[in-house]
Amino acid sequence: MASTAKRSVGGANRPATIYDVAVAAGVSHQTVSRFLAGYAGIRPATRVRVERALADLDYRPNMSARSLKSGRSHRIGALTHETAQVGPSRIAEGAAAAARDAGYVLDLVSVDLHSPHAIDDALEQLMSQSLAGVIALVSTDEMRDAVAAARFEVPVVIEREEDDDRERSESGMQALVGHLAGLGHRRLMLISGPPNWSSARGRERAFARAVATHGIEAEPTRYGDWSPGSGHRAVRSAPVSSTAVVAANDQMALGAMLALKQQGLAVPGDVSVVGIDDIAEAAYFDPPLTTVRNDFAATARHAVQELIARIEGAAEPPVPERYAELVVRESSAPPPAP
Template sequence: MTPDMAPLGGAPTESRRPSTIYDVATAAGVSHQTVSRLLKGYEGIRPETRAKVVQALEELDYRPNLTARSLKSGRSHRIAAFTHEASEVGPSRIAEGASAAARDAGYVLDLVFVDMHSPAAIEQSLELLTRHAFAGVLALASSDAMLRALAEVDFGVPVQLETEAATHSSFSETATTALVEHLASLGHRRLLHMAGPMTWSSARGRQHAYETATAHLGLESAGALHGDWSAGSGYRAVAELTELPDATAYVVANDQMALGVMLALKERGLRVPDDVSVVGVDDIPEAAYFDPPLTTVRNDFDATGRAAVQRLIARIEGAAPPPAPRRATEVIVRRSSAPAPAPDPAGRVR
């Protein structure tokens, strides 16, 4: 049924025109200039006035006319977000947070997902971005291939590059270190790392943090296995081993691989956590429902995406960048981690 059609048996209904800032101003009992200043992010508005305007915006379902704004200012209000691995939890949820933040600021976010395994697809996507009038480009670059592709393009607009380097202030460092410390507190002394693809900076950061933390705490490492972030790769990495390593705990670089690791261990006759503990990173919604529920560290993907867009918009509008969000590192302890098992009479852990 179109907006001008009536319900069955009723009279025709009128199409409701979009609300304007003048409608909002009338409803809130303020001037249209006050509404305009609030929409532009001006902070010097009295709290009681701000509350009335916000209420009027919600009641009237006000939506800014981006086309009119662009024509009047001569500036686009579209942002391109260039990312890849849409099937992975992290990139997709970061993109969701970025889209929400752009919408809140009166911008439209155009998501461009790229197959990094196809050079032709990369070239086509980059060409698409350069042919359109964007106010800025958000590059959610997780892999080395993405970084190389972006380095060869001049978009002619502000670009916000978001990548996680292996630094002491990164989430990879703090999350992995916290997990190793958690396992050490349970008496584990020999660990194994299930790493992500080394073409990703976050995977390198987590492996580096694992190696640093085990050495600092005087723990032994049984080495590292490698996957591609998927549950299947975690499963295969363990299932295809000729002999399981002599480790009492697996520090897995993300929750999805941890799911595969736990199934492979179970099929090889080991009980989690009685015989071996498994921990992951990210705290995806399903982690609490693994068998057993997974001990992990929460990764606030939504906040990451929002902060990235806010930094880009600040550059577009020539404003001071917002402060970086404070990310608390909290180990979510569930049943997949437990005290280390006692060694058998031969001195082995199992």
């Protein structure tokens, strides 16, 4: 059995090296190097010992040494924005994890689009790091236009929801509306995200298709900015004539629930409320929120895999199927009896 994850050198801990791995596995350091390089001619029993030692020692490759040896950078830049929002932040986290799993380091730069030179400044900052490629995580029309006008000197992947991309929003909204229809709701109200977000437009179109599929009425859409306050204002702006509110994200659903309660309406006794994203707090709303859990990690992994394929001249990976899981909690119930 290998020793602890970090060896003590002169009383101080340091990350394990290939020499530590070699000692733990009972092999030469050349064998460990060949294993890490993907050499296929290592005996199965030796391979098992090396794999176990790498895991036990929590070995992490030295990216600087690897880049020097190969003559190629293993750093990826990621341009993002609106990181306070759930989707962009989860995709950025997933991209960092996917890059790390593939042996790359991801440098994340958040862009302030209120600055006229934000993209140029961010690119200058990223390109000073000798990047292998760039992922642009695009959420709004403004970011899309800024990225389109930028000049990239390395391979780039632009990750955004296109206006004709039905798959991302369709299954989740169909699941929500189908759930409410199954409970007996016949009139719904949507609180959409801001129109300059492609994901908001996608969810709004998916809602329209879903209510048409189920033969349900919809009152005019109200709009928010993804925040709880905007969901609260959307409900307070006019009386709700529906028996259920569909919020395009969980934070707006939170604000909507408070506004309904302040109007003397019980959730879900008088009006059901559902959201999208399944944020960590959704299970602890009062009442706990029915919502849709999206696979942001799959979106991030595919973007990283696509970029690495372009960097390394390999075949690009197939687009994964995107899932949306309905999570039913206490904020949705049958409508009140007429």
